[in-house]
Amino acid sequence: MGRGDLTNAEWDRLESFLSRGGVRGGRWSDHRRVINGVLYRVRTGVQWRDLPERFGPWETVYKRHRRWSADGTWAMLLSKVQAAEDAAGQIDWDVSVDSTAVRAHQHAAGARKAPPAVVVQKGAVRGTNPADPVAETGRPAGGGGQIGECLGRSRGGFTTKIHLAAEGRCRPLALVLTPGHYGDGPQLERVLAQVSVPRTGVRRPRTRPDHVLADKAYTSRSNRRYLRRRGIRHTIPERLDQQKHRRNRGSRGGRPTGFDSEHYKKRNTVERAINRLKGFRAVATRYEKRAYTYLGTVTLAALLIWLRT
Incomplete structure (x- = not known):
């Protein structure tokens, strides 16, 4: 076993969820060896052709x-591991939300127009239109282009943005991709909509955190109304310009928003989760042309964090 490969205990947690049958009725080549090969690439960021021979053919x-x-296989494995942790009472449902910009390599550009999506995956990538089917699938539903592949121009250059929700033990619960110039606040509902942890028996998946923490980028009235409508307590600071506008309106401005500065200190969990994700070189720099492939890379990194935390 090489450095960074799945341990026996980690493989035992995943093996039962993977099918042995391949395409056209054949059999998959060794799952564990192939997953270790993908992990090697996600951890080091090397080109696929440069994978060591011990992982088999790089094309495979x-x-x-x-x-x-x-x-959605990577997302399914992540859900299974999260469900096991929740059943054992090991998830802290004080959820923090934030985003991070990822610099895209020049080879990430130039993807051809994508075919219509035919599969649905937990996790979302977003195109030019909020109503575009790309927001509900793992692959862009036509259109192509840089926006359709979650690539945009921001102050950091050619970037993709990862929006995520992290539980209290610094592990990612949900992931959403957008182009790098998209704002954080409008993505809060989409990020929390991706939180869905299956529970044992016939019960519905858990989708509602106990508490949500976020910075000033998420302090819009629409976000606060959304959280109140779902019955989710939240700690989000109010921007100075909003405070001034509320005071200028007098009684019509409404009451000040509640803010627990001591509880807000726990928001650093999402920052630490981002640091863990960016410890994987293929996450810290985007090399993939397709957004759904990069989302799979980020999801696999999150899966490894859950297995090893």
Whole structure:
């Protein structure tokens, strides 16, 4: 076993969820070896062709990663691990929300127009229109282009933005991709909509955190109304210009928003979760042309964080 490979205990947690049958009625090549190959690439950021020979043909590793990113296998494994942790009472449901910009390599540009999406995946990538089906699938539903592949120009250059919700033990609960110039606040509902942890028996998945913490980028009235409508307590500071506008309106401005400065200190959990994700070089720099493949890379990194925390 090489450095960074799945341990026996980690493999035992995943093996039962993976099918042995491959495409056209054949059998998959060794799942564990292929997953270790994908992990090696996610951890080091090397080109697929430069994978060590011990992982087998690089084409096999690359195609498996691309297929599992598209059909939601990585997301399914993450959900299974989260469900096991929740059943054991190991999830802290004080959830923090934030985003991070990821610099895109020049090779990430130039993707051809994508075919219509045929599969649905937990996790979302977003195109030019909020109503575009790309917001509900793991692959862009046509359109192509930089926006459709979650690539945009921001102060950091050619970037993609990862929006995430992290539980109290610094582990990602939900992931959403947008182009790098998209704002944080409008994505709060979409990020929290991706929080869905299955529970044992016939009960519905858990989708509502006990508490949500976020910075001033999420302090809009629409976000606060959304959280109140779902019955979610929240700690979000109010911007100075909003405070001034409220005071200028007098009694019509409403009451000040509640803010617990001591509880707000716990928001650093999402910052630490981002640091863990960016410890994987293929997450810290985006090399993939397709947004759904990069989402699969980020999801696999999150899965490893859950297995090893």
